[in-house]
Amino acid sequence: MSFTILGPIAEVGAKLPLCSFQVPAGFPSPAADHIEQHISLDEV
DSSP: OOOOOOOOSSSSOOEEESOOOOOOOSSOOGGGGGTTOEEETTOO
8 A cells, every 4th residue: 555645734733632521430540631632643
């Protein structure tokens, strides 16, 4: 399989929510501090 990278879609990277909800179920997750952070596809 081959693909071609054409370049960035926008000059400024678009930020996407990594996870926008919490499910309360027992012991709190150690990753709960990172739930509302955004991830940039330019940084992946």
